[in-house]
Amino acid sequence: MESVEIKRKADPLIVAFVGKLDSLNAQEVYSRMEEILANSQDDLILDLSQLDYISSAGLQVLLMCTKNRQALGKKTSIYGAKGVVDEVLTVAGFYSFIEKLNGTTLEKNIENLG
Amino acid sequence: MRLDLCQHGLEDALELVDSFTRERGVSEDLGLRLRLVFEELASNVFVHSKRAGATFLKVCLDYRDGKVAIKMAYDGPPFDPTNFRDKRMDQPLEKREGGGWGLFLVKQFAQNLKYERKGEVNNLIVEI
Numbered sequence: 001m002e003s004v005e006i007k008r009k010a011d012p013l014i015v016a017f018v019g020k021l022d023s024l025n026a027q028e029v030y031s032r033m034e035e036i037l038a039n040s041q042d043d044l045i046l047d048l049s050q051l052d053y054i055s056s057a058g059l060q061v062l063l064m065c066t067k068n069r070q071a072l073g074k075k076t077s078i079y080g081a082k083g084v085v086d087e088v089l090t091v092a093g094f095y096s097f098i099e100k101l102n103g104t105t106l107e108k109n110i111e112n113l114g
Numbered sequence: 115m116r117l118d119l120c121q122h123g124l125e126d127a128l129e130l131v132d133s134f135t136r137e138r139g140v141s142e143d144l145g146l147r148l149r150l151v152f153e154e155l156a157s158n159v160f161v162h163s164k165r166a167g168a169t170f171l172k173v174c175l176d177y178r179d180g181k182v183a184i185k186m187a188y189d190g191p192p193f194d195p196t197n198f199r200d201k202r203m204d205q206p207l208e209k210r211e212g213g214g215w216g217l218f219l220v221k222q223f224a225q226n227l228k229y230e231r232k233g234e235v236n237n238l239i240v241e242i
Contacts, residue, residue: 023157024125053146055153056215063213084146091222092215 004032007047012077012110013040016047021058030061037068044069046098047106049080054088062089066098077101117171119164127156130173138177147223147242148175148182154216155186155195155238163190163236181225186238193236194229195220 003025008014015036021029037044044065048054054062066076079101081089089095115130131152135145152173159171168190176183195217220227226241 022128023153024128053149055150056213056219057157059215060213083143084150088150088219092219 003029004036006036007106008045008110010040010042012043012045013037014045014047014106014110016050017058018050020053021051021061022053022055023057026055026057026061029058030064033061033065034068037065041072041074043075043077045077045079045101045106045110047079048085049082049106051081051085052083054085059088059092059094062094062098075099079103079106115173117173119160119169119171124153124157124160127160127171127173128153131175134175134177140177140182144180144182144242148184151220151224151240151242152184154220155184155240158193158195158216159186159188159190163188163193166191182242184238184240184242186240187235189235192231194231195238196227196229 003018003021005016005018006014007016013036015033017029046062046065062078069076077099078089078094081100089098089100117127117130128149131149134140135148140148156171156173159168168188170189172185172187174185176185198217220240224240224242226239228239230237
């Protein structure tokens with residue numbers, strides 16, 4: 001499935017969403033993320049640098065991921081959201097709930113997480 | 115274009131928008147905003163209105179002077195999205211179980227949203 005790519009398996013877990021996250025694929029992505037998260041006890045970074053589009057269906061996936069990590073006492077962060085994706089996350093209030101990583105590269109952000 | 119809700123799905127409706135964006139040379143940013151507003155409105159028709167008895171969705175798209183206009187008409191019971199507020203939006207994100215962002219995003223990204231009921235048909239005009 002092109003929509004979900006595991007970039008790093010642990011410490012933290014980094015998953016990239018690619019392309020679009022919308023009503024047509026949100027359920028499939030949701031199921032895939034449930035599988036991935038079931039095998040992880042780590043903080044999660046969602047790499048959205050290759051995500052061009054997100055709708056309300058996609059926001060539900062992000063919310064699920066965050067609550068899943070919260071239940072384990074772990075953190076979720078977002079990296080690389082841009083354009084309309086960043087704007088959607090901003091107006092929907094997601095950055096009050098999920099940390100937005102501001103480092104220039106994902107590697108820099110991982111270093112900063114310590 | 116008229117979509118029969120029993121024969122077509124949301125995917126067909128979104129393909130209509132994607133084709134329009136490509137063929138008319140709509141900018142990428144505006145095209146994504148158009149897709150977002152349309153997806154949120156159309157998914158309500160395909161899910162909620164259809165469940166309540168709606169049978170068709172008519173869509174007309176227009177692009178001029180750097181703006182896109184969407185005209186949508188659908189049957190079924192009256193539903194005015196300009197007056198609807200999902201109560202889930204009153205809950206903080208940490209406590210929210212479901213979504214509720216659909217029409218909220220429409221109102222954030224659309225410059226104009228007008229609704230009118232004519233006979234048995236719901237009519238929406240949206241400018242982006």
